Amino acid sequence: MSSGFEVIKAGAFTLIEDKGRFSFMNIGVTNSGFLDEFAALKAHKILNNSYDCNLLEITFAGIKLKATANTIVSITGAKCEFKINSIEKSTWQSYNIKKDDILEITKILKGQRVYLAVKDGFTITKELGSYSTTLKEQLGAFEGRVLKNGDYLPFSEQKNFLKKRLKKEYIPEYKDELVLRVVLSYQQNSFSFKEKEKFFNSIYTITPDLNRMACKLSGESIKSELNGIISEGIAFGAIQIPKDGQPIILLKERQTIGGYPKIGSVLSIDCFKLAQMRPGQKIRFEEISISLAQEKLKKFYSNFIQ
CATH class of the missing domain: 2.40.100.10 (Cyclophilin-like)
Incomplete structure (x- = not known):
């Protein structure tokens, strides 16, 4: 098996997204892309990723992933309960993940969408120039559908380590x-x-x-x-x-x-x-x-x- 995440629990509405799909509106194909660009781009910046990389947009809690190799992730967006091997961790920072580590988002407390980025993005194929999942057109990763239990998210194994976090004053507060x-x-x-x-x-x-x-x-x-x-x-x-x-x-x-x-x-x-x-x-x-x-x-x- 290649290096990646096994999707033990997918959550109710988890998508792979990037900046979006452009230049196809003339044939009725919408842009799509991550909804909260600030949180998504910060997730990539924390990892020193290209901003063209993909990531997970997680709208409801309940996602659970198991790593099959070492990698580095960052978590941004909505305030949530994020755990690695059942130990609660802070968000808006990077984490070095080891083989067999379990990542979970068990509750979203404030806000609506959590972003989980992996170093260098998931190694999947683009459709019409984008990784983004577009549900109504069924384009993007996993035949244009939401993530489901049993899916596999491949990534390139990382042997280096990274420790980086966003300063507290730049982390948004989600109000009513x-x-x-x-x-x-x-x-x-x-x-x-x-x-x-x-x-x-x-x-x-x-x-x-x-x-x-x-x-x-x-x-x-x-x-x-x-x-x-x-x-x-x-x-x-x-x-x-x-x-x-x-x-x-x-x-x-x-x-x-x-x-x-x-x-x-x-x-x-x-x-x-x-x-x-x-x-x-x-x-x-x-x-x-x-x-x-x-x-x-x-x-x-x-x-x-x-």
Whole structure:
């Protein structure tokens, strides 16, 4: 058997993801990719991995892995109970794993998604230029499905050791309320001043309709003067306003086109924070200019230059 992890327990919704699958939206293939880029990229940075590597995105606790060879891992994302050989360990740092070690995530305490990276990534094959699992198109690792018990995650054995952790001040706190910054869209004029004012002064609740495709909110109803539009491409973070007036934020596995008016688009780095929210938690919106949004993005990605 090659070196890797035996999947003893897969958890309810564990996926292999990377930065995403690009340049195929014209044929209806969505981007996919890890939802919380901050946590995922930090997991790679801790290991000195290429940012093009893949990792595990773990949405529910209950995953249990057994190493068949030595390697190095890092754990970031949601606050969780992470154990090695039944001993609880801290997250946002690296661990040297030995053959026969057992890794477990037994509980997610705050946040929604945990990221587990292995040194140099899992040795699997790309599909359409990406390792990412895209469920609706059934692309990516393991025939485009979630991880299941009995799967095997191959990696290259590591003989070196690494001890690295993220400083405490850089570890995010996952709270019950989140402010999302929004760049107004070119369709903003179809929303009256009163409707836009209502949108930016309301508190919305995240509904159970929260997944990798989108986040549907519940709260003040927003109305557009447009009854509908000709279907067009949809950006990551776009906020659709359907006929019921309840905002929908489109995420990494969004449909590639849609016909609802869009009041604006959530700043992508705020969508990463949204990926750690849960149903029942609260959202507010705040307007941001395009120029300031670009500055924020440049500053964010400057932390991940290789």
